[in-house]
Amino acid sequence: MAEIPNKFDVIVIGAGPAGSASAYYLATKGFKVLMLERGRSPGSKNVFGGRVYVAPLREIFSDFEKTAPIHRWVTRERMSFMYGNELVSLDYEGNDHKSFTTYLSQLVAWMALKAETAGVSIVNDITVTGLLKEGNKVIGIKSGNESVKADVVIDAEGVNRLVLESAGTVPPLKPSNVALGVKEVVKVNPEVLANEFGLGDGEGMAWSLMGDVTSGLPGGGFIYTNKDSVSIGLVMLLDNAISGANDEVYRYVERLKAHPKLNKYFKDSRIMEYSAHLIPEDVWSLRPPKLAYDGLLIAGDAAGFLLNLGYTYRGVDFAAYSGYLAGKAIEQAHELGGMSAINLAAYPKLLDQSFIMKNLKRFNGTNKLMHNRRLFTAYPAMMVSLMKRIYSLDYESQKIFNTVLASAKENGVGPFTLISDGIEVIRYL
Amino acid sequence: MSAAEQRLEDILNNDIWDVDPNPHITVDSEKCKNCNTKPCIRLCPAGCYTMSEKTLVFSYEGCVECGTCRVVCPLEAIHWEFPKSGRGIYFRFS
Numbered sequence: 001m002a003e004i005p006n007k008f009d010v011i012v013i014g015a016g017p018a019g020s021a022s023a024y025y026l027a028t029k030g031f032k033v034l035m036l037e038r039g040r041s042p043g044s045k046n047v048f049g050g051r052v053y054v055a056p057l058r059e060i061f062s063d064f065e066k067t068a069p070i071h072r073w074v075t076r077e078r079m080s081f082m083y084g085n086e087l088v089s090l091d092y093e094g095n096d097h098k099s100f101t102t103y104l105s106q107l108v109a110w111m112a113l114k115a116e117t118a119g120v121s122i123v124n125d126i127t128v129t130g131l132l133k134e135g136n137k138v139i140g141i142k143s144g145n146e147s148v149k150a151d152v153v154i155d156a157e158g159v160n161r162l163v164l165e166s167a168g169t170v171p172p173l174k175p176s177n178v179a180l181g182v183k184e185v186v187k188v189n190p191e192v193l194a195n196e197f198g199l200g201d202g203e204g205m206a207w208s209l210m211g212d213v214t215s216g217l218p219g220g221g222f223i224y225t226n227k228d229s230v231s232i233g234l235v236m237l238l239d240n241a242i243s244g245a246n247d248e249v250y251r252y253v254e255r256l257k258a259h260p261k262l263n264k265y266f267k268d269s270r271i272m273e274y275s276a277h278l279i280p281e282d283v284w285s286l287r288p289p290k291l292a293y294d295g296l297l298i299a300g301d302a303a304g305f306l307l308n309l310g311y312t313y314r315g316v317d318f319a320a321y322s323g324y325l326a327g328k329a330i331e332q333a334h335e336l337g338g339m340s341a342i343n344l345a346a347y348p349k350l351l352d353q354s355f356i357m358k359n360l361k362r363f364n365g366t367n368k369l370m371h372n373r374r375l376f377t378a379y380p381a382m383m384v385s386l387m388k389r390i391y392s393l394d395y396e397s398q399k400i401f402n403t404v405l406a407s408a409k410e411n412g413v414g415p416f417t418l419i420s421d422g423i424e425v426i427r428y429l
Numbered sequence: 430m431s432a433a434e435q436r437l438e439d440i441l442n443n444d445i446w447d448v449d450p451n452p453h454i455t456v457d458s459e460k461c462k463n464c465n466t467k468p469c470i471r472l473c474p475a476g477c478y479t480m481s482e483k484t485l486v487f488s489y490e491g492c493v494e495c496g497t498c499r500v501v502c503p504l505e506a507i508h509w510e511f512p513k514s515g516r517g518i519y520f521r522f523s
């Protein structure tokens with residue numbers, strides 16, 4: 001780091017969505033920003049599922065749609081419940097451009113380039129190993145034996161928050177805090193996207209899968225269509241996976257691709273990349289004691305800002321927007337005369353007023369819901385047997401109500417459990 | 430190549446690393462002798478943890494840096510850091 005000046009207004013740890021958005025905003029406001037990334041280039045260490053909601057990004061980057069790496073707009077949503085060789089799907093075909101598919105590696109590279117063009121100094125290949133402190137005040141960062149000073153540090157290091165752990169700001173991760181996501185990006189024939197997925201030019205699909213794809217472990221599968229590839233993967237809550245995963249995790253993805261009802265989407269496909277990453281799951285226990293300290297703000301996954309609704313994830317837009325709000329808070333603190341925790345208290349306030357905290361509060365029971373194993377075992381099975389009873393007939397048709405109770409019973413769910421689980425789903429989702 | 434499941438080695442062959450000569454993760458396999466469940470073996474997505482005879486063998490080269498082993502190891506047998514100087518996995522399409 002010899003050639004870097006040794007004092008900045010702001011240092012950002014990690015060039016992910018949170019870090020890049022904060023750095024970009026601050027540079028446009030004239031702050032001297034240094035962003036440090038442990039990867040060889042921004043994007044090279046980032047992994048996600050496949051879909052980003054656009055509105056928050058459009059607010060941060062005004063010309064977002066013009067040059068951002070948007071693969072396809074999600075016009076088609078599908079949710080499937082799987083059991084054995086059968087599945088039941090809910091399919092929605094819309095027209096709006098509210099979310100798009102991409103590779104996070106590409107999107108992050110784009111965001112970091114925007115930041116660099118706005119004047120941010122980005123240094124790659126640097127792993128930050130600790131915070132530089134003067135008493136309780138953060139005054140910079142350390143990387144090995146070297147250090148750089150700044151008025152304020154934004155920690156946007158993601159979910160594996162080794163820096164915050166080493167500073168004693170947060171406890172080590174526990175299995176119940178996180179989920180493991182494993183993913184393959186596979187090259188597919190353009191005809192598969194047109195004919196099997198039924199997508200027109202620029203149209204994309206987001207597909208969530210529940211049931212025995214995870215051998216009944218809480219979690220689920222996902223499929224996203226990119227420009228000329230498909231992202232397919234699985235998410236498993238780690239605490240359940242420890243006791244319940246009876247096979248090597250990569251095999252679950254391979255099995256999903258080979259599923260008799262899914263393999264047509266992957267015929268003649270070729271793996272382009274294989275990846276895995278942790279996901280914040282129990283976001284309330286992941287939340288650091290404070291979000292603003294003297295000289296330090298925490299944004300993105302490092303702060304546990306992620307919404308998992310089972311059928312969709314929102315992490316990238318949450319991360320980017322929290323970084324953007326961290327930037328705004330620093331701007332305000334600067335006007336107030338310095339980067340003390342008191343002056344930076346605008347950050348948690350801005351977050352509270354934003355869609356981030358409103359969503360996290362609204363859905364604060366989803367983590368409990370995700371641990372209800374019946375949602376991933378009995379109910380998908382029940383949906384399949386219900387449809388089978390209704391549609392797969394020889395002579396006599398069945399009444400739907402009786403069929404629901406019968407398939408519930410067949411899958412070991414009594415009427416009271418059915419009602420109480422139903423209430424839980426309605427309450428939390 | 431379609432319906433058949435692929436081997437992990439072949440899957441990982443599609444990835445790119447710049448392997449650090451110094452391991453970023455080290456395992457105290459003495460501790461592993463007292464570990465009954467060995468969750469690292471099934472849960473490491475890159476298959477870095479395997480059993481040979483009766484000892485746990487760890488190889489860091491194919492690590493995709495997810496952090497799972499660090500979180501699931503019940504006996505604190507793992508010393509885990511990120512690779513230094515930009516080394517390790519290089520994702521392009523993830």
Ligand SMILES: Cc1cc2nc3c(=O)[nH]c(=O)nc-3n(C[C@H](O)[C@H](O)[C@H](O)COP(=O)(O)OP(=O)(O)OC[C@H]3O[C@@H](n4cnc5c(N)ncnc54)[C@H](O)[C@@H]3O)c2cc1C
Pocket residue numbers: 013014015016017018019036037038039043045046047048049050051052053104126127128129156157158159162163180181182183233235276277278279299300301302305306313314315316317319320511
């Ligand atoms: C399998 C999976 C599926 C997902 N699906 C979706 C989805 O479909 N849609 C969605 O919106 N979100 C999704 N998410 C969540 C989303 O990926 C994250 O919420 C988002 O990437 C968080 O951004 P971040 O900037 O906080 O952290 P990260 O993206 O993790 O970025 C952190 C950056 O900091 C760098 N870094 C870390 N430590 C250091 C250090 N010590 N020194 C220097 N640099 C460091 C890293 O290299 C990285 O570049 C998914 C996540 C996973 C794992």
Ligand code: SF4
Pocket residue numbers: 456458460461462464466467468469470478485501502503504505506507
């Ligand atoms: S989980 Fe930890 S203690 Fe157990 S075998 Fe793996 S590394 Fe060793």
Ligand code: SF4
Pocket residue numbers: 454472473474475476477491492493494495496497498499
């Ligand atoms: S960090 Fe992930 S990929 Fe690397 S050894 Fe641990 S579990 Fe395996």
